[in-house]
Amino acid sequence: xxxxxxxxxxxxALVMLFAFxxxxxxxxxxxxxxxxxxxxxxxxxxxRSTGEAASNExxxxxPQERTTKLEILVLxxxxxxxxxxxxxxxxxxxxxxxxxxxxxxxxTEPAGTLPFFAVFPEGDVVTGKPVKQTAMFPLGKxxxxxxxxxxxxxxxxxxxxxxxxxxxxxALPSDRVISRTLQSKGTMVLNLETGCPxxxxxxxxxxxxxxxxxxxxxxxxxxxxETRSTSCKLTGxxx
Amino acid sequence: MIRAFRKQLVTALLALLLxxxxxxxxxxxxxxxxxxxxxxxxxxxxxxxxxxxDRMAIERLSQPFGLLGxxxxxxxxxxxxxxxxxxxxxxxxxxxxxxxxxxxRFGSGVxxxxxxxxxxxTWVTVPMMGVPTFNARELAYPLNNxxxxxxxxxxxxxxxRDADLSERLKRSQQGINADHRRLLSxxxxxxxxxxxxxxxxxxxDGFLRNGMKKSTAQGVASALGLxxxxxxxxxxxxxxxxxxxxxxxPADTDPGTMPADLFDILK
Numbered sequence: 001x002x003x004x005x006x007x008x009x010x011x012x013a014l015v016m017l018f019a020f021x022x023x024x025x026x027x028x029x030x031x032x033x034x035x036x037x038x039x040x041x042x043x044x045x046x047x048r049s050t051g052e053a054a055s056n057e058x059x060x061x062x063p064q065e066r067t068t069k070l071e072i073l074v075l076x077x078x079x080x081x082x083x084x085x086x087x088x089x090x091x092x093x094x095x096x097x098x099x100x101x102x103x104x105x106x107x108t109e110p111a112g113t114l115p116f117f118a119v120f121p122e123g124d125v126v127t128g129k130p131v132k133q134t135a136m137f138p139l140g141k142x143x144x145x146x147x148x149x150x151x152x153x154x155x156x157x158x159x160x161x162x163x164x165x166x167x168x169x170x171a172l173p174s175d176r177v178i179s180r181t182l183q184s185k186g187t188m189v190l191n192l193e194t195g196c197p198x199x200x201x202x203x204x205x206x207x208x209x210x211x212x213x214x215x216x217x218x219x220x221x222x223x224x225x226e227t228r229s230t231s232c233k234l235t236g237x238x239x
Numbered sequence: 240m241i242r243a244f245r246k247q248l249v250t251a252l253l254a255l256l257l258x259x260x261x262x263x264x265x266x267x268x269x270x271x272x273x274x275x276x277x278x279x280x281x282x283x284x285x286x287x288x289x290x291x292x293d294r295m296a297i298e299r300l301s302q303p304f305g306l307l308g309x310x311x312x313x314x315x316x317x318x319x320x321x322x323x324x325x326x327x328x329x330x331x332x333x334x335x336x337x338x339x340x341x342x343x344r345f346g347s348g349v350x351x352x353x354x355x356x357x358x359x360x361t362w363v364t365v366p367m368m369g370v371p372t373f374n375a376r377e378l379a380y381p382l383n384n385x386x387x388x389x390x391x392x393x394x395x396x397x398x399x400r401d402a403d404l405s406e407r408l409k410r411s412q413q414g415i416n417a418d419h420r421r422l423l424s425x426x427x428x429x430x431x432x433x434x435x436x437x438x439x440x441x442x443x444d445g446f447l448r449n450g451m452k453k454s455t456a457q458g459v460a461s462a463l464g465l466x467x468x469x470x471x472x473x474x475x476x477x478x479x480x481x482x483x484x485x486x487x488x489p490a491d492t493d494p495g496t497m498p499a500d501l502f503d504i505l506k
Contacts, residue, residue, distance in 0.1 A: 033306060043307065045307075045309050047309065047311070047312050048312075049312040049315055050315065051314065051315020051316060051317035051318075052317050053317035053318040053320060053321050055321055055422060055425075056421070056422055056425045057418065057421070057422075058321070058324065058418055058419065058422045060317045060320035060321065061317060062315035062316065062317045062320075063315075064312050064313075064315060066312060068309070070307065070308075070309055072306060072307075084306070086308040088308070088309055088310055089310070091310050093308050095305060095308060097305050097306065101304060101305050101306060102305065103305040113295075113298070113299075114299075115298070115299050115300070115301065115302040115303075115305075116299045116300060117302065117303065117304065117305040118303045118304065119305075137295075137296050137299060138295075139292050139293075139295075139296060140292050144296070146296075146299070146300065148303065166303045166304075168300050168303060170296050170300060172293060172296065178289065180289070180293060182293065182296055182297060182300060184300045184301070184303060186303050186304075188304060196306075197304070197306070197307070200304055200307055202303050202304075204297060204300055204301050206293065206297050208286075208289060208290065208293065210282070210285075210286050210289075212282065212429065212433055213433075214433040214434065217432050217433055219429040219432055219433060221282055221429065222286070222318070222321055224286070224290060224317065224318050226297065226314065226315060226317075228297070228301060228311065228312060230301075230309060230311075232307050232309070
């Protein structure tokens with residue numbers, strides 16, 4: 001009896017707390033780059049890749065690693081577009097980029113080879129709600145759909161740093177004989193105060209399984225796997 | 240009158256031309272390993288085509304953030320290792336077929352008998368036998384030797400290379416390690432599972448698996464009149480490099496013939 005009277009208010013308090021939690025709006029912030037014109041942002045980039053090929057018990061693996069410096073010069077901000085010079089080793093690329101990360105032009109990169117970039121969703125972004133963006137990739141004689149899914153996965157207590165997760169995939173044609181998968185996953189920690197990413201990491205994984213089929217006989221022949229990971233860390237901002 | 244005659248002549252010539260069948264260009268016989276190597280090369284080409292296309296898609300997905308425009312690492316190209324292994328097979332298989340052909344031609348013992356019967360030195364000296372002060376054997380020996388060497392050269396047999404076919408077969412696959420030999424065996428198995436009616440590849444697979452018996456190699460050597468002190472004591476095993484068995488094996492009682500059907504297919 002004592003137990004019952006004691007647990008009544010406690011249970012009610014729990015239910016109210018739960019209802020209150022549900023009623024609270026999820027954290028929402030606008031996501032955008034806010035770069036300083038005339039500044040140079042420097043990143044240390046570590047890239048690793050592994051290529052593997054296998055046929056029956058024979059396996060071959062080729063790991064690679066490279067550490068480079070990436071410099072981003074913010075030349076101007078005009079009509080809502082940043083003019084950036086991106087330097088890495090001998091490579092110098094000029095990109096015209098909107099604050100949401102959409103590259104509108106890149107004179108030094110041919111249109112066909114320009115990567116498919118993930119962009120930040122417009123307006124206030126709610127944590128945990130993924131936003132999709134699609135594109136068509138040319139593949140052989142046709143095209144295949146590609147998808148980026150961008151999610152604000154976390155905000156620190158002071159709402160100064162946002163963690164953005166991206167997940168991409170390309171629907172490569174597959175069947176019982178030739179199976180291919182291509183996907184990419186990454187995270188960026190965006191400093192909302194400085195308007196530039198503190199760090200970003202992403203990994204692209206590809207797998208091809210190649211078999212032969214003749215009437216009802218299917219035999220695996222070989223498989224190829226590739227994994228490329230990149231890690232960028234902000235090392236300095238000048239001035 | 241002349242015009243009508245001309246017309247008739249042209250018609251007759253045309254009819255004659257049509258009646259004579261056009262000469263068909265001589266077709267090169269397909270090598271027994273060709274169906275297998277063509278299949279393997281075709282698969283390589285298809286895989287390379289797929290990878291070339293897919294790598295363009297990989298490149299486009301390799302930079303999620305437009306701000307961080309890092310150049311990507313070049314593709315590792317691990318599949319090139321597999322192609323390098325396959326290249327060893329493309330070199331080795333024609334050699335193995337050539338050895339099998341030699342074994343077929345000279346390993347049956349028929350050639351040896353004909354060869355011995357035809358030795359001209361013996362025949363030339365027969366009438367002189369019994370002639371005093373004439374040593375027929377001394378004259379017959381160099382004559383027979385000359386004949387033998389000339390004949391071997393004319394049929395494309397190299398005395399040093401083909402004296403021991405087992406050794407030649409071993410030499411030809413020296414660069415292929417045990418794992419890669421097993422892989423070739425698995426490739427052949429896959430090919431035969433897909434195309435079970437390919438008798439030539441079946442025969443080639445059988446030859447590589449069972450190899451050549453000592454007596455066959457010796458039979459070939461003796462048929463060619465080549466002394467081979469080094470004739471292999473072991474059966475050539477393609478698939479496995481197993482340590483010698485401690486248990487005594489039955490003596491090699493093979494009379495020196497290869498499976499006739501197998502080599503008829505590899506001809």
